[in-house]
Amino acid sequence: MLQILVDEDKCIGCGNCYDICPKAAKIWKIGSVAHILDLRYCHVCTLCAMECPVDCIKIIRPGEKA
Ligand code: SF4
Ligand code: SF4
Incomplete structure (x- = not known):
């Protein structure tokens, strides 16, 4: 399952x-x-992760490990 994780810290x-x-x-x-x-x-599209100034978005595609 697709996951997008935001590092809240x-x-x-x-x-x-x-x-x-x-x-x-x-x-x-x-x-x-x-x-x-x-x-x-x-x-x-991964644009969100590319635009994040603190690099805190991790996109995990189905089948990939977190
Ligand atoms: S910008 Fe991020 S959340 Fe929005 S569609 Fe693209 S990958 Fe998905
Ligand atoms: S782009 Fe800004 S609001 Fe979005 S996850 Fe990154 S730091 Fe947070």
């Missing part, structure tokens, strides 16, 4: 992941840190 809540994500409102909720709401809409 590193996340600064900047919202870059939300801003770049094509399905942002369905997938991301930004508070003091970023939360994933629903990954059914994610097409694994």
